[in-house]
Amino acid sequence: MEINDGARGDAQQSPAHALQATDEPGNFWDRRYAEMASLWSGQPNGTLVQEVTEVKPGRVLDVGCGEGADALWLAEKGWNVTALDVSRVALARAAREAGTRGLRVTWLHSGLVEAALPDGSFDLVSAQYPALLRTPENLAERALLDAVAPGGLLLAVHHPLPTADVARARGIDLAEYVGLAEIRALLDGNWRIEVDEVRPRHVAAGAGAHHTEDVVLKARRLR
Numbered sequence: 001m002e003i004n005d006g007a008r009g010d011a012q013q014s015p016a017h018a019l020q021a022t023d024e025p026g027n028f029w030d031r032r033y034a035e036m037a038s039l040w041s042g043q044p045n046g047t048l049v050q051e052v053t054e055v056k057p058g059r060v061l062d063v064g065c066g067e068g069a070d071a072l073w074l075a076e077k078g079w080n081v082t083a084l085d086v087s088r089v090a091l092a093r094a095a096r097e098a099g100t101r102g103l104r105v106t107w108l109h110s111g112l113v114e115a116a117l118p119d120g121s122f123d124l125v126s127a128q129y130p131a132l133l134r135t136p137e138n139l140a141e142r143a144l145l146d147a148v149a150p151g152g153l154l155l156a157v158h159h160p161l162p163t164a165d166v167a168r169a170r171g172i173d174l175a176e177y178v179g180l181a182e183i184r185a186l187l188d189g190n191w192r193i194e195v196d197e198v199r200p201r202h203v204a205a206g207a208g209a210h211h212t213e214d215v216v217l218k219a220r221r222l223r
Protein backbone atom coordinates (compact mmCIF):
# COMPACT_ATOMS: atom_id res chain seq x y z
CA MET A 1 0.00 0.00 0.00
CA GLU A 2 1.44 3.32 -1.07
CA ILE A 3 2.00 6.23 1.31
CA ASN A 4 2.54 9.53 -0.46
CA ASP A 5 4.96 12.08 0.85
CA GLY A 6 3.14 15.39 1.03
CA ALA A 7 4.70 18.59 -0.22
CA ARG A 8 7.06 19.91 2.45
CA GLY A 9 6.45 23.61 2.04
CA ASP A 10 8.28 26.42 3.76
CA ALA A 11 5.46 27.21 6.15
CA GLN A 12 7.22 27.50 9.48
CA GLN A 13 5.62 27.04 12.85
CA SER A 14 6.36 29.61 15.51
CA PRO A 15 9.70 28.93 17.25
CA ALA A 16 7.80 29.64 20.46
CA HIS A 17 6.36 26.12 20.28
CA ALA A 18 8.32 23.90 22.64
CA LEU A 19 7.70 20.84 20.48
CA GLN A 20 8.96 22.62 17.40
CA ALA A 21 11.95 24.14 19.13
CA THR A 22 13.32 20.74 20.09
CA ASP A 23 11.75 18.32 17.68
CA GLU A 24 9.69 17.75 14.56
CA PRO A 25 6.05 16.85 15.29
CA GLY A 26 6.42 13.75 13.11
CA ASN A 27 9.33 12.49 15.20
CA PHE A 28 7.44 13.15 18.41
CA TRP A 29 4.38 11.26 17.17
CA ASP A 30 6.44 8.45 15.63
CA ARG A 31 8.04 7.83 19.02
CA ARG A 32 4.66 7.91 20.71
CA TYR A 33 3.18 5.38 18.27
CA ALA A 34 6.27 3.17 18.40
CA GLU A 35 5.85 2.73 22.17
CA MET A 36 3.06 0.20 21.57
CA ALA A 37 1.69 -2.05 18.87
CA SER A 38 -1.46 0.06 18.68
CA LEU A 39 -2.05 3.35 20.46
CA TRP A 40 -5.77 3.92 19.90
CA SER A 41 -8.82 1.67 20.13
CA GLY A 42 -8.94 0.59 16.48
CA GLN A 43 -12.58 1.68 16.38
CA PRO A 44 -13.92 4.69 14.45
CA ASN A 45 -14.60 7.70 16.65
CA GLY A 46 -18.16 7.73 17.98
CA THR A 47 -18.90 11.33 17.09
CA LEU A 48 -17.74 10.77 13.51
CA VAL A 49 -20.06 7.77 13.25
CA GLN A 50 -22.97 9.72 14.78
CA GLU A 51 -22.53 12.74 12.54
CA VAL A 52 -21.59 11.11 9.24
CA THR A 53 -23.50 7.82 8.97
CA GLU A 54 -26.41 9.55 7.22
CA VAL A 55 -24.28 11.85 5.04
CA LYS A 56 -24.06 10.99 1.32
CA PRO A 57 -20.48 9.82 0.63
CA GLY A 58 -18.16 12.05 -1.38
CA ARG A 59 -14.57 13.19 -0.96
CA VAL A 60 -13.34 13.27 2.63
CA LEU A 61 -10.12 14.47 4.25
CA ASP A 62 -9.18 12.85 7.58
CA VAL A 63 -6.75 15.25 9.28
CA GLY A 64 -4.35 13.59 11.72
CA CYS A 65 -5.74 10.17 10.83
CA GLY A 66 -3.43 8.29 13.19
CA GLU A 67 -3.77 4.52 12.84
CA GLY A 68 -6.60 4.99 10.37
CA ALA A 69 -9.72 3.63 12.08
CA ASP A 70 -11.84 6.58 10.92
CA ALA A 71 -10.41 6.59 7.40
CA LEU A 72 -11.12 2.89 7.01
CA TRP A 73 -14.66 3.23 8.35
CA LEU A 74 -15.27 6.06 5.87
CA ALA A 75 -13.83 4.01 3.00
CA GLU A 76 -16.14 1.13 3.95
CA LYS A 77 -19.06 3.54 3.78
CA GLY A 78 -18.14 4.46 0.20
CA TRP A 79 -16.25 7.71 0.81
CA ASN A 80 -13.27 8.65 -1.37
CA VAL A 81 -10.77 9.07 1.45
CA THR A 82 -7.58 11.11 1.74
CA ALA A 83 -6.01 10.62 5.16
CA LEU A 84 -3.00 12.58 6.30
CA ASP A 85 -0.73 12.42 9.29
CA VAL A 86 2.77 13.49 10.29
CA SER A 87 3.55 10.03 11.69
CA ARG A 88 4.95 7.47 9.30
CA VAL A 89 4.60 4.77 11.97
CA ALA A 90 0.85 5.41 12.31
CA LEU A 91 0.34 5.62 8.54
CA ALA A 92 2.14 2.31 7.99
CA ARG A 93 -0.24 0.65 10.45
CA ALA A 94 -3.23 2.25 8.77
CA ALA A 95 -2.09 1.22 5.30
CA ARG A 96 -1.43 -2.35 6.44
CA GLU A 97 -4.95 -2.63 7.86
CA ALA A 98 -6.40 -1.17 4.67
CA GLY A 99 -4.56 -3.86 2.70
CA THR A 100 -5.90 -6.59 4.97
CA ARG A 101 -9.44 -5.30 4.54
CA GLY A 102 -9.09 -4.58 0.81
CA LEU A 103 -9.89 -0.87 1.21
CA ARG A 104 -8.54 2.00 -0.88
CA VAL A 105 -7.39 5.16 0.90
CA THR A 106 -4.92 7.83 -0.22
CA TRP A 107 -2.47 8.04 2.69
CA LEU A 108 -0.52 11.27 2.81
CA HIS A 109 2.56 11.64 5.00
CA SER A 110 2.45 15.36 5.73
CA GLY A 111 1.42 18.03 8.15
CA LEU A 112 -1.91 19.64 7.31
CA VAL A 113 -0.45 23.02 6.42
CA GLU A 114 2.52 21.61 4.52
CA ALA A 115 0.23 19.42 2.40
CA ALA A 116 -1.01 22.62 0.69
CA LEU A 117 -4.21 20.90 -0.45
CA PRO A 118 -6.28 22.55 -3.16
CA ASP A 119 -8.97 24.86 -1.81
CA GLY A 120 -12.51 23.52 -1.60
CA SER A 121 -11.60 19.98 -2.55
CA PHE A 122 -13.43 17.94 0.11
CA ASP A 123 -17.12 17.41 0.87
CA LEU A 124 -16.17 16.54 4.44
CA VAL A 125 -13.10 17.53 6.44
CA SER A 126 -12.86 15.50 9.62
CA ALA A 127 -10.40 16.48 12.33
CA GLN A 128 -10.65 14.18 15.33
CA TYR A 129 -8.36 15.27 18.19
CA PRO A 130 -5.78 16.39 15.62
CA ALA A 131 -3.19 18.12 17.90
CA LEU A 132 -2.44 20.91 15.40
CA LEU A 133 0.07 23.52 16.47
CA ARG A 134 -0.95 27.17 16.53
CA THR A 135 0.77 29.83 14.49
CA PRO A 136 0.35 33.61 14.57
CA GLU A 137 -1.28 33.43 11.13
CA ASN A 138 -3.79 30.67 12.09
CA LEU A 139 -2.39 28.55 9.29
CA ALA A 140 -3.81 25.24 10.50
CA GLU A 141 -7.30 26.60 11.15
CA ARG A 142 -7.36 28.25 7.72
CA ALA A 143 -6.14 25.05 6.05
CA LEU A 144 -9.00 23.13 7.68
CA LEU A 145 -11.61 25.62 6.51
CA ASP A 146 -10.14 26.15 3.05
CA ALA A 147 -10.16 22.42 2.32
CA VAL A 148 -13.98 22.23 2.61
CA ALA A 149 -15.93 22.51 -0.65
CA PRO A 150 -18.91 24.89 -0.84
CA GLY A 151 -21.86 22.92 0.55
CA GLY A 152 -19.51 20.64 2.46
CA LEU A 153 -18.94 20.00 6.16
CA LEU A 154 -16.18 20.55 8.66
CA LEU A 155 -16.35 18.21 11.66
CA ALA A 156 -13.82 19.06 14.37
CA VAL A 157 -13.82 17.06 17.59
CA HIS A 158 -11.58 17.70 20.57
CA HIS A 159 -11.24 16.66 24.16
CA PRO A 160 -12.50 19.22 26.67
CA LEU A 161 -9.67 21.50 27.68
CA PRO A 162 -8.09 20.69 31.03
CA THR A 163 -7.41 23.62 33.30
CA ALA A 164 -4.10 25.34 32.58
CA ASP A 165 -2.64 23.86 35.79
CA VAL A 166 -3.63 20.29 34.96
CA ALA A 167 -2.33 20.74 31.42
CA ARG A 168 1.00 22.06 32.69
CA ALA A 169 1.30 19.10 35.06
CA ARG A 170 0.94 16.82 32.02
CA GLY A 171 3.58 18.79 30.14
CA ILE A 172 1.09 20.41 27.76
CA ASP A 173 0.98 24.12 27.04
CA LEU A 174 -2.59 24.75 25.89
CA ALA A 175 -1.52 27.91 24.10
CA GLU A 176 0.47 25.80 21.65
CA TYR A 177 -2.48 23.92 20.20
CA VAL A 178 -5.36 24.88 17.95
CA GLY A 179 -8.59 24.51 19.87
CA LEU A 180 -12.16 24.70 18.65
CA ALA A 181 -12.32 28.33 19.77
CA GLU A 182 -9.68 29.28 17.21
CA ILE A 183 -11.58 27.46 14.46
CA ARG A 184 -14.95 28.89 15.51
CA ALA A 185 -13.50 32.40 15.47
CA LEU A 186 -12.81 32.11 11.74
CA LEU A 187 -16.31 30.96 10.78
CA ASP A 188 -17.75 33.98 8.99
CA GLY A 189 -21.01 34.49 7.06
CA ASN A 190 -19.93 31.85 4.57
CA TRP A 191 -20.48 29.22 7.24
CA ARG A 192 -23.41 27.86 9.25
CA ILE A 193 -22.67 26.18 12.57
CA GLU A 194 -24.78 23.02 12.83
CA VAL A 195 -23.38 21.51 16.04
CA ASP A 196 -21.45 23.26 18.80
CA GLU A 197 -21.69 21.22 21.99
CA VAL A 198 -20.12 18.93 24.55
CA ARG A 199 -21.38 15.36 24.52
CA PRO A 200 -20.56 12.08 26.29
CA ARG A 201 -17.91 9.84 24.79
CA HIS A 202 -17.51 6.11 25.43
CA VAL A 203 -14.27 4.45 24.36
CA ALA A 204 -13.41 1.10 25.93
CA ALA A 205 -9.77 0.70 24.88
CA GLY A 206 -6.64 2.56 23.84
CA ALA A 207 -4.73 5.56 25.12
CA GLY A 208 -7.77 7.87 24.82
CA ALA A 209 -10.15 5.70 26.85
CA HIS A 210 -10.01 7.95 29.93
CA HIS A 211 -11.65 10.85 28.05
CA THR A 212 -15.39 10.81 28.74
CA GLU A 213 -16.55 13.86 26.78
CA ASP A 214 -16.20 15.23 23.26
CA VAL A 215 -16.32 18.88 22.29
CA VAL A 216 -17.93 18.94 18.87
CA LEU A 217 -17.97 21.65 16.21
CA LYS A 218 -19.76 20.87 12.95
CA ALA A 219 -20.10 23.64 10.39
CA ARG A 220 -21.33 23.75 6.82
CA ARG A 221 -19.65 25.91 4.20
CA LEU A 222 -22.46 27.74 2.45
CA ARG A 223 -20.46 29.26 -0.41
Ligand SMILES: C[S@@+](CC[C@H](N)C(=O)[O-])C[C@H]1O[C@@H](n2cnc3c(N)ncnc32)[C@H](O)[C@@H]1O
Nearest residue numbers: 029040064065066085086087111112128129130
Ligand atom coordinates in the same frame (compact mmCIF):
# COMPACT_ATOMS: atom_id res chain seq x y z
C1 LIG B 1 -4.52 12.50 19.30
S1 LIG B 1 -4.03 11.77 17.78
C2 LIG B 1 -5.59 11.45 17.00
C3 LIG B 1 -5.51 10.39 15.93
C4 LIG B 1 -6.84 10.04 15.26
N1 LIG B 1 -7.50 11.17 14.66
C5 LIG B 1 -7.76 9.35 16.22
O1 LIG B 1 -8.79 9.92 16.58
O2 LIG B 1 -7.44 8.22 16.64
C6 LIG B 1 -3.40 13.19 16.88
C7 LIG B 1 -2.83 12.83 15.52
O3 LIG B 1 -2.53 14.02 14.83
C8 LIG B 1 -1.32 13.83 14.13
N2 LIG B 1 -0.75 15.16 13.87
C9 LIG B 1 -0.10 15.99 14.72
N3 LIG B 1 0.21 17.14 14.12
C10 LIG B 1 -0.25 17.06 12.85
C11 LIG B 1 -0.23 17.93 11.73
N4 LIG B 1 0.33 19.13 11.80
N5 LIG B 1 -0.80 17.51 10.58
C12 LIG B 1 -1.36 16.29 10.50
N6 LIG B 1 -1.41 15.41 11.52
C13 LIG B 1 -0.86 15.79 12.68
C14 LIG B 1 -0.50 12.95 15.04
O4 LIG B 1 0.53 12.24 14.39
C15 LIG B 1 -1.57 12.01 15.58
O5 LIG B 1 -1.71 10.86 14.78
